[in-house]
Amino acid sequence: xxxxxxxxxxxxxxxxxxxxxxxxxxxxxxxxGLLASEGYAWTDTAxxxxxxxxxxxxxxxxxxxxxxxxxxxxxxxxxxNPELIIGVGGCVPQxxxxxxxxxxxxxDLVFGTQTFHKLxxxxxxxxxxxxxxxxxxxxxxxxxEETPVIREGKHHAWITVQHGCSAFCTFCIVPYTRGQxxxxxxxxxxxxxxxxxxxxxxxxxxLGQNINTYGFDLEPAMTLGKLLHEVHDIDGIERxxxxxxxxxxxxxxxxxxxxxxxxxxxxxxxxxxxxxxxxLKRMRRNHTVExxxxxxxxxxxxxxxxxxxxxxxxxxxGETEEQFQRTVEAVRRFAFDVTNTAxxxxxxxxxxxxxxxxxxxxxxxxxLNELNLVVREVxxxxxRRHLGGIQQVMVESYDEVRGNLKGRTRGNKIVHFxxxxxxxxxxxxxxxxxxxxxxxxxxxxxx
Ligand code: SF4
Numbered sequence: 001x002x003x004x005x006x007x008x009x010x011x012x013x014x015x016x017x018x019x020x021x022x023x024x025x026x027x028x029x030x031x032x033g034l035l036a037s038e039g040y041a042w043t044d045t046a047x048x049x050x051x052x053x054x055x056x057x058x059x060x061x062x063x064x065x066x067x068x069x070x071x072x073x074x075x076x077x078x079x080x081n082p083e084l085i086i087g088v089g090g091c092v093p094q095x096x097x098x099x100x101x102x103x104x105x106x107x108d109l110v111f112g113t114q115t116f117h118k119l120x121x122x123x124x125x126x127x128x129x130x131x132x133x134x135x136x137x138x139x140x141x142x143x144x145e146e147t148p149v150i151r152e153g154k155h156h157a158w159i160t161v162q163h164g165c166s167a168f169c170t171f172c173i174v175p176y177t178r179g180q181x182x183x184x185x186x187x188x189x190x191x192x193x194x195x196x197x198x199x200x201x202x203x204x205x206x207l208g209q210n211i212n213t214y215g216f217d218l219e220p221a222m223t224l225g226k227l228l229h230e231v232h233d234i235d236g237i238e239r240x241x242x243x244x245x246x247x248x249x250x251x252x253x254x255x256x257x258x259x260x261x262x263x264x265x266x267x268x269x270x271x272x273x274x275x276x277x278x279x280l281k282r283m284r285r286n287h288t289v290e291x292x293x294x295x296x297x298x299x300x301x302x303x304x305x306x307x308x309x310x311x312x313x314x315x316x317x318g319e320t321e322e323q324f325q326r327t328v329e330a331v332r333r334f335a336f337d338v339t340n341t342a343x344x345x346x347x348x349x350x351x352x353x354x355x356x357x358x359x360x361x362x363x364x365x366x367x368l369n370e371l372n373l374v375v376r377e378v379x380x381x382x383x384r385r386h387l388g389g390i391q392q393v394m395v396e397s398y399d400e401v402r403g404n405l406k407g408r409t410r411g412n413k414i415v416h417f418x419x420x421x422x423x424x425x426x427x428x429x430x431x432x433x434x435x436x437x438x439x440x441x442x443x444x445x446x447x
Contacts, residue, residue, distance in 0.1 A: 014040040015049035020057025022243060023178075024090055026158040026207055028055045031089070031116055033148030038120045042150070046077060051085045051123065053109075055116075056092035058173045060345060064100075067092050071104045078106050085109065085126060089116050091177035093136055095348050101132050112136040113178045114163075117147050139164075139179040146192060155203060155396060155425045157196040161189050161227065162208030167246060169273075170284045171313065173347040174209050181210065183218050186230050197236030202427070203394055206231075206242040212249035225253030232261045238427060239263060239394065239410060244311075245270045248287045250295045259302040265410040266303040270296070271311040275330030276323035279316050283352070289330060296334055307411030309338035314371055315364030316344045317355035324367050331374050337382045337411065339375040343368045376437040383413070383435035390445065391415060393430045395423045405444075414439040 014035050018028040031053060032042060046052050052074060056067050067088065078084050087109030088100060094112045101107055108126050111119065115135040126133050143163060151157055164179040165172075193204060206227070208214055215222025224242065231240065240263050247270055258264050270292070274280050277288045299306055312327055331339055343364035346353035386409075393407035398421035405419040407428075416439060417430050423444075430442035 012040050012050040013043035013048060014051040014053065015043050015046045016053045016055060017046075018055045020055075020059055020091065022158060022205070022207055023160070023209065024055050024057060025152070026160050027090070027113070027116055029149050029151050029158070030147045031055065031119055032150040034117065034119050035123075036150055037148050038123070046074065049077075050081070050083065051087070052077070053087045053089060056088055056090035058091040058095065058177055058347060059342075063092055064096055068100075068103050071107060075106050085123065087111065087122075089113075089119075091173065093134075094138070094177040095173070097136050098134060101134065108132055110134045110136070114138070114140045114144075117144050140182065143182050143184045143188070146188060151196075151201075153201075153396070155201060155394060157201045157204050158207050159189060159192055159196070159204050160184065160207045161242075162211060162214050165209035166213070167210050167248075168284065170282065170351040171273075171316065171344060171347065173350055176349050178209065181213060181217055183208075183215050183222070185218070186215075186222060186227060189227070190231055190234065193231050193234050193237060197234055200236075200425070202237060202425070203239040204231075204237055204241070206240070208242075209244065210246045210249065211242050212245045212251070212254065223251060223253055225251060225255075225257040228254075228257040228261055228264050232263055237263060239265055241265050241267055241412065243269050246285075247272070247292045247295060248285065252298075255295075255299055255302055258299070265412070266306040267309075267411045268299065268306065269309045269311075272330060272334070273311060273313050274316060274319075274323070275312075275327035275333075276319070279319055279323050279327075282318065282355075283313075283316065289326070293334070305411070307337045307409075307413065308334065309340075309412075310334070310336045311340045311342070312371065313342055313344050314367040315359040317352055317359065318357040319344075319359060319367075324371075328371055328374050331371070331378050335378060335382055336375070337413070338379060341368060341371050341375060379437035380435065383437065383440060386413070386432045386440055387435060388432065390429050390431050391440070391442065392427055393417070393442075394427050395419070395425060398424055409440070415442055416440070417442045417444050419444050 016028050018024050043049050085108045089111045093110045100110050109122055114137040122133050122135055161184050163182045165174045166180040168175050214224045245268055391409040393415045395405050395407040397406050404416050407415050415430055429445040432440045432442040434441040
């Protein structure tokens with residue numbers, strides 16, 4: 001992507017390390033775009049960078065200590081190059097703020113999820129004052145202006161449609177680190193999609209922490225189903241997906257849009273979190289397992305080949321062995337294609353962190369291992385359904401060592417097959433002849 005703003009920092013290099021979710025990855029692409037407009041070029045290694053940024057994540061336990069350990073390892077680079085600027089952005093600064101500066105004296109910039117678009121300003125301010133800069137805002141009032149983006153992918157683009165989340169599930173730190181939900185206007189979303197289509201991108205994923213509530217806060221109100229209709233006919237885009245869905249906000253118009261609009265892939269990441277109704281209640285998810293099942297049945301009735309993925313947590317405070325077994329059963333019952341599993345870890349300021357009945361680490365670890373075995377078994381069963389079938393695969397990359405192409409099906413499954421590197425960026429038909437729990441292997445059909 002060409003950035004046409006004047007270069008103020010010739011021959012300067014930035015290195016960004018991104019931890020955590022797709023939203024952080026998308027934010028890092030924007031940070032890079034902003035800094036490129038200041039003349040910074042990307043470097044793969046921290047060793048020869050003039051600016052090192054860590055886009056941090058709070059989802060895992062000990063995120064702060066791990067981050068501080070990592071920053072400590074960067075200190076020798078600062079000794080080698082006293083002009084090196086080191087900054088931390090993302091979720092951790094949202095709750096740690098100045099603490100980070102106290103614990104890491106060689107840190108120069110601390111910014112949050114709501115202020116990264118000010119990065120060029122913050123870097124300049126630091127250079128002028130040579131004093132550490134902290135820029136954190138808890139809640140923005142309106143959707144931030146779009147910034148330049150340098151995307152990692154060449155054929156697939158993340159399109160953020162919503163900031164923050166207002167669901168306040170008891171285990172989750174997102175509403176505290178990213179603020180409450182603010183939806184982006186339809187026109188601004190369409191403008192970005194037209195732009196990526198003009199740059200040659202064929203596949204997009206609309207991104208929101210709780211994307212099924214997209215547009216509820218707009219005036220007039222919108223829905224995700226209507227948004228899919230709005231963006232569907234943009235020329236050049238061939239596939240559309242969206243992430244992440246909460247069952248409580250499922251709507252018929254969304255299923256209709258998925259089933260009726262050919263570019264919308266038959267894929268949904270619908271987070272269940274637990275297979276037990278009492279645990280779901282304590283998680284403040286506001287739905288039951290049966291409710292989840294009704295929507296899954298509805299979707300599969302309309303889209304029999306639909307790929308369904310989910311998130312599950314084990315060892316939530318108070319989770320009994322029976323409740324945990326219901327989560328294991330849920331993986332079989334709903335036949336998830338991919339399940340992201342995690343053992344519960346208390347996050348600062350969340351209600352569940354204060355619950356007295358925390359589960360010990362040994363039990364959590366045992367439950368996680370047991371669940372993962374079933375997750376792999378079910379994923380393999382799901383992938384076997386594709387044996388002998390033909391998948392439309394968007395070719396993403398070529399592995400020179402193995403001479404293999406790698407791509408994704410409409411359902412987001414990874415496929416490996418032999419072929420010419422010139423096919424990268426194309427959509428081709430591949431007949432599947434082998435599967436593992438994580439991927440498919442096939443042979444390209446020549447038309
Ligand atoms: S809906 Fe998702 S992002 Fe929002 S609070 Fe719940 S788990 Fe967190």
